[in-house]
Amino acid sequence: MKKVLFVIVSVALLTACTQNENYKKVMHDPLLYSQTVHELNSVVMGNNFTPVVASRNYTYANIAAYEVVAAGDSAYTSLAGQITGFDATPKAPADKQPDYPFAALLAYCKVxxxxxFPEGSMDDYIASLKKKATDEGMPSSLMKNSIDYANVVADHVLAWAKKDNYAQTRSASKYTVTEEEGRWVPTPPMYAQAVEPHWNEIRPIVLTNLNDVKVPKPLPFNVKDTASAYYKEVMSIKKAVDSLTPEQQHIAEFWDDNPFKLNVSGHVQFSTKKFSPTGHWMSIVGIASEKANADFATTVYAYTKTSIAMFDAFIECWDAKYTYNTCRPETVINKYFDPAWRPYLQTPSFPEYTCGHSTISSAAAEALTSVYGDNFNYTDSTELEFGIKSRLFKSFRDAAMENNWARFYGGIHFHQSCLVSTEYGRKVGDIVVQKLKMKKQDSLAANK
Structure with a gap:
């Protein structure tokens, strides 16, 4: 009888252990975190968030997940005291320890x-995560502890997020259109109002002084002197767009990342959507993390550092845009050279100098290089779901450099602007990498 009882108990224990291992295998899979980021990416794209607002969405969600990971893994350090105005994250009670990776997923989703918007856009996905955990054998007590702790961390991050001046800028004054030569005006086909003219008033996460990354003044507007640098930039972009090769067209399309393109055909108008520039780089983080065979914690770390770099880079770039308010190539060429000329890509609704995509791409490249190293070759398949073939890159910096050509080939940025943007986006990325000590090796690398 004792032998039979021993066998029954042993089988029961083995079954319980197997269920636990099944749960960890499924719910601790870093690919599940990337899938969760993609879910938010789809929500952001579907609801027409502008690129700068999208950067806010991803960054705060990733910070919530990261804070959970840091609370459960001594290899990582909380962002408290490292980023502006962020206080210490509450710890989980000793007798109510959560499953930290699962809690990180839930905290990401709640934030x-x-x-x-609309409210509750991720509710179905959150329910699917909980069901998945239950189906894989997660004990109900652990489930409750994880949900409770995810809520605590998410609420802590959201309370901090509310102090970033975002709500106040919703009622700020709009951009003023004037007749001043060289000043930005709305462009076809939407002739939309300027996007987020007060984004430089949003609280940065790492940057403490925008003067540290203040770009030089743009080239003086001059379309009369054929020897002027500005005139040469105008002619250069016009000539390039008028004679694009198939490869150059692919580069422009690949990095288009227009979250809302208005298509006009006669009296018919319809929109097409893609991931924003930030969303594209979030996808690149997932591709790189999978190729590097990174674990769950490293994957969250990579997403968080990259999203923070892009968040601050957008603030730096928007400060330049609405300091100088320069007009787009399309406006200049239509008014002074060829009224029928159109860029290859649709012109975004904000000033030309500096280039947002080039700025955030080079910032993201520095952040990702600090995690996975330089010369990290990868295939970027992000655009396949939009019918655009993949591209191969030898490094993250290589991708950022191609991006600055992409905006030029698209006819929406002068190349001189893209070069300045790449340089200053890299500076923002460097500052983020140097200041954030999120992982033990970050501190070791900074001291070398």
Missing amino acids: GNAVT
Whole structure:
């Protein structure tokens, strides 16, 4: 009888252990985190968030997930005291320890849900995560502890997020259109109002002084002197767009990342959507993390550092845009050279100098290089779901450099602007990498 009982108990224990291992295998899979980021990416794209607002959505959600990871893994350090105005994250009670990776997923979703709209956009996905955990054998007590702790961390991050001046800028004054030569005006086909003219008033996360990354003044507007640098930039972009090769067209399309393109055909108008520039780089983080075979914690770390770099880079770039308010190539060429000329890509609704995509791409490249190293070759398949073939890159910096050509080939940025943007986006990325000590090797690398 004792032998039979021993066998029964042993089988029961083995079954319980197997269920636990099944749960960890499924719920601790870093690919599940990337899938969760993609879910928010789809919500952001579907609801027409502008690129700068999208950067806010991803960054706060990733910070919530990261804070959970840091609370459960001594290899990582909380962002408290490292980023502007962020206080210490509450710890989980000793007798109510959560499953930290699962809690990180839930915290990401709760914050992502809160900073997007319509309200509850991720509710079904959150329910699917809980069901998945239950189906894989997660004990109900652990489930409750994880949900409770995810809520605590998410609420802590959301309370901090509310102090970033975002709400105040919703009622700020709009951009003023004037007749001043060289000043930005709305462009076809939407002739939309300027996007987020007060984004430089949003609280940065790492940057403490925008003067540290203040770009030089743009080239003086001059379309009369054929020897002027500005005139040469105008002619250069016009000539390039008028004679694009198939490869150059592919580069422009690949990095288009227009979250809302208005298509006009006669009396018919319809929109097409893609991931924003930030969303594209979030996808690149996932591709790189999978190729590097990174674990769950490293994957969250990579997403968080990259999103923070892009968040601050957008603030730096928007400060330049609405300091100088320069007009787009399309406006200049239509008014002074060829009224029928159109860029290859649709012109975004904000000033030309500096280039947002080039700025955030080079910032993201520095952040990702600090995690996975330089010369990290990868295939970027992000655009396949939009019918655009993949591209191969030898490094993240290589991708950022191609991006600055992409905006030029697209006819929406002068190349001189793209070069300045790449340089200053890299500076923002460097500052983020140097200041954030998120992982033990970050501190070791900074001291070398």
